[in-house]
Amino acid sequence: MNNSHVSPGSFTGTSPVWLKEPDDVNDLMPHLWSQTAEKRDGDLYVGGLSIPELVANVNTPAFILDEDDFRSRARAFKEAFAPADVYYAGKSFLCTEVARWIDQEGLCLDVCSDGELTVALRAGFDPERIGYHGNNKTAMELRRAIIAGVGRIIVDSFDEIERIGAITAETGTPARVMIRVTAGVEAHTHEFIATAHEDQKFGFSISSGDAFGAARRILEHPGIDLRGLHSHIGSQIFDTAGFEVAARRVLALHAKIAHELGHVMPETDLGGGFGIAYTSQDDPKPPVELAAGMREIVTQECRGLGIEEPHLSIEPGRAIVGPSMCTVYTVGTVKQVALDGGHTRTYVSVDGGMSDNIRTALYDADYSATLASRTSDAAPVVARIVGKHCESGDIVVKDEFLPSDIRPGDLVAVPATGAYGRSMASNYNHALRPPVVAVKDGVARTLVRRETVEDLLTTDLG
Numbered sequence: 536m537n538n539s540h541v542s543p544g545s546f547t548g549t550s551p552v553w554l555k556e557p558d559d560v561n562d563l564m565p566h567l568w569s570q571t572a573e574k575r576d577g578d579l580y581v582g583g584l585s586i587p588e589l590v591a592n593v594n595t596p597a598f599i600l601d602e603d604d605f606r607s608r609a610r611a612f613k614e615a616f617a618p619a620d621v622y623y624a625g626k627s628f629l630c631t632e633v634a635r636w637i638d639q640e641g642l643c644l645d646v647c648s649d650g651e652l653t654v655a656l657r658a659g660f661d662p663e664r665i666g667y668h669g670n671n672k673t674a675m676e677l678r679r680a681i682i683a684g685v686g687r688i689i690v691d692s693f694d695e696i697e698r699i700g701a702i703t704a705e706t707g708t709p710a711r712v713m714i715r716v717t718a719g720v721e722a723h724t725h726e727f728i729a730t731a732h733e734d735q736k737f738g739f740s741i742s743s744g745d746a747f748g749a750a751r752r753i754l755e756h757p758g759i760d761l762r763g764l765h766s767h768i769g770s771q772i773f774d775t776a777g778f779e780v781a782a783r784r785v786l787a788l789h790a791k792i793a794h795e796l797g798h799v800m801p802e803t804d805l806g807g808g809f810g811i812a813y814t815s816q817d818d819p820k821p822p823v824e825l826a827a828g829m830r831e832i833v834t835q836e837c838r839g840l841g842i843e844e845p846h847l848s849i850e851p852g853r854a855i856v857g858p859s860m861c862t863v864y865t866v867g868t869v870k871q872v873a874l875d876g877g878h879t880r881t882y883v884s885v886d887g888g889m890s891d892n893i894r895t896a897l898y899d900a901d902y903s904a905t906l907a908s909r910t911s912d913a914a915p916v917v918a919r920i921v922g923k924h925c926e927s928g929d930i931v932v933k934d935e936f937l938p939s940d941i942r943p944g945d946l947v948a949v950p951a952t953g954a955y956g957r958s959m960a961s962n963y964n965h966a967l968r969p970p971v972v973a974v975k976d977g978v979a980r981t982l983v984r985r986e987t988v989e990d991l992l993t994t995d996l997g
């Protein structure tokens with residue numbers, strides 16, 4: 536994380552070192568935006584539609600989902616990793632129509648709650664191609680998943696093994712499971728940490744022997760089919776070095792279970808976490824490069840261990856939906872705030888905030904933004920885009936160059952908000968969660984409507 540700040544000479548304010556003044560502040564930086572996004576006379580267009588005209592109807596804030604972009608990213612992962620299976624991580628963003636797109640593009644789907652499973656089944660998604668995650672699935676959730684015929688349940692605790700064993704015995708319906716293991720690798724962005732121990736709630740540790748013990752316990756249940764091991768090492772990862780260490784440890788355990796327990800597991804899942812570009816700092820690799828790297832790692836390790844290569848699967852969420860959505864806000868107020876050293880910071884307040892994008896507050900995440908409703912000849916200033924919530928940490932974009940004449944009524948758009956934006960949205964301050972509007976070939980379709988005050992009052996019994 537780059538938190539060092541410098542005082543640039545050409546304007547007042549402070550900004551991080553990586554943030555470079557653009558040649559023309561009106562231009563989009565193409566690799567941050569979905570593929571059909573463009574500027575025409577200062578107006579942002581996505582899917583062939585003028586975003587200012589669109590939000591005149593649907594209002595702001597709004598998530599705009601570029602359908603062609605989403606589908607082509609899903610397809611790119613599917614094709615690059617074939618014959619491996621690609622499970623789209625539904626927690627990044629899921630609604631009924633998006634589940635259909637995933638199905639139509641031939642991907643599989645991960646869910647991690649009864650709510651997500653309900654949406655998937657409502658979309659007609661084949662349960663065989665659904666994976667079910669979670670460190671504390673209830674007996675009710677497990678029973679429903681098993682009866683629905685979910686293709687694999689990723690088991691996370693000894694308690695869960697007993698719970699699944701009891702359900703399969705009682706219902707006579709078998710369950711297919713994978714063991715979530717922690718390989719002692721934690722990867723984020725450009726670095727990974729490899730330790731022997733993991734202090735976290737997910738999974739069974741390989742190094743402590745718990746993961747092996749889980750396999751032994753599962754094999755004692757006749758109704759449970761142990762399909763393989765599962766490892767997920769982090770998020771916003773840009774290279775395959777962390778996956779290499781994790782794969783080595785995971786595949787060694789495959790071999791140990793085969794030798795000592797006589798059970799050959801046919802599958803391995805190496806999880807998700809592939810990074811995307813939020814700002815000019817980020818330079819993600821295309822899926823073909825990731826796929827080639829991961830294939831080679833698995834092939835080499837299996838050859839070294841003398842075991843057959845298990846069928847591989849991966850679980851990208853952010854890398855598919857992240858870049859395909861942007862959020863459009865209306866500017867409400869602009870304030871110059873005096874800082875130490877004679878600097879000022881321009882605070883641009885918009886009509887959403889941490890209720891539609893918690894990532895800046897939660898992870899100190901960086902985002903970008905552009906003026907989306909006109910061109911400006913005014914000199915650029917480094918602005919901070921903040922929300923309307925009662926919380927000083929309610930920041931959407933920490934630092935971005937915007938025209939210095941930015942004013943109330945302007946639209947600003949923030950790219951790469953598709954993952955963990957709407958899906959982590961809250962009703963803080965009784966905010967109404969924004970809609971998701973899909974655009975394609977000049978046509979807009981609302982997939983998730985804006986909440987209303989009636990929606991809020993429905994659960995408040997008065």
Ligand SMILES: *Cc1c(COP(=O)(O)O)cnc(C)c1O
Nearest residue numbers: 624767770807808850851852853
């Ligand atoms: C969150 C998660 C993913 C998806 O992560 P992304 O960073 O969105 O790719 C995949 N697998 C598991 C187990 C996860 O928890």
